[in-house]
Amino acid sequence: MELLLVALVVAVASCLQGAIGFGLGLLAAPVIALIDPTLLPGSIVLLAAVLTVFGVLRDRAAVDLKGTGWALLGRIPGTVAGALLVAALAPRILALILAGTVLLAVLLSVCGWQPQPRPAAVAAAGAASGLLGTTTSIGGPPMALVWHGTSRARMRGTMSAFFLVGALMSLAALTAVGSIDRRTLEFAAILAPAMLLGFAASGWVNRRLNRQLVRRAGLVASAIGAGLVIIQAI
Incomplete structure (x- = not known):
């Protein structure tokens, strides 16, 4: 039953990411943390690496190549720092960091804070995304903040390109510190069909549903999941 629940959440989270450009880690990571925090961040990063390939192709x-370049420039040091934290901190501490990251992202989104997408801001967001994405698998919110004012297709495509390269960076760093093991690979492989089904459904969502409604539903679900993670960890 737990596996079926995670698969359902991954499908919905993948649909959310396919519709607005991010959301896989934001929605799915808290649920996985409730079941087995040792499967994070590796399992979500593996799924994100595949999901973003489809996003880039679509x-x-x-895709804004210049913006992606500035973001990746910042992602490199953030990824290294994140991998070192994963190696040093206990799963319980990482779960609390994950929950705090989700709640902060929800709060910033609700408050409507919108930095200008200048090169320095994009690079700083890339560094924050690398740090958070490698430690908690939730690297979307910083990039969504700086690219929120672009068109839907540009935001989705640019974020997918950034997260594709970024996920590969995170996987390399996590592998180097021994955080990608056989259990993580098997868990991600089991969830891959749910992820693909969710992405396929995102095309229908893009055509028929209000983007803001989908985004708000994802934020509410993410906040609830983060709250449950905090309760369990405490």
Whole structure:
């Protein structure tokens, strides 16, 4: 039953990411943390690496290559720092960091804070995304903040391109510190069909549902999940 619940959440989270450009880690990571925090962040990063390939292929014409470059420049030091934290901290501490990250992202989104997408801001967001994405698998919110004002296709495509390279960086760093093991690989492989089903459904969501409604539903679900993680960890 736990596996079926996680698969359902991963499908919904993948659909959310396919619709707005991020959301896989934000929605799915708290649920996985409730079941087995040792499977994070590796399992979500593995799924994200595959999911973003499909995102780039679908929205490749809208990708902002210059913006992606600045973001990746910041992602490198953030990824290294995140991998070192994963190696040093206990799963319980990482779970609390994950929950705090989710709640902060929800709060910033609700408050409507919108930095300008200048090169320095994009690079800083890339560093924050690398740190958070490698430690908690939730690297979307910093990039969503700086790219929120762009068109839907550009935001989805650019974030997918950034997260594709970023996920590969995180996987390399996590592997180097021994955080990617056989259990993590098997868990991600089991959830891969649910992830693909969710991404396929995102095309229908993009055509038929209000983007803001989908985003708000994802934020509410993420906040609830983060609250449950905090309760369990305490």
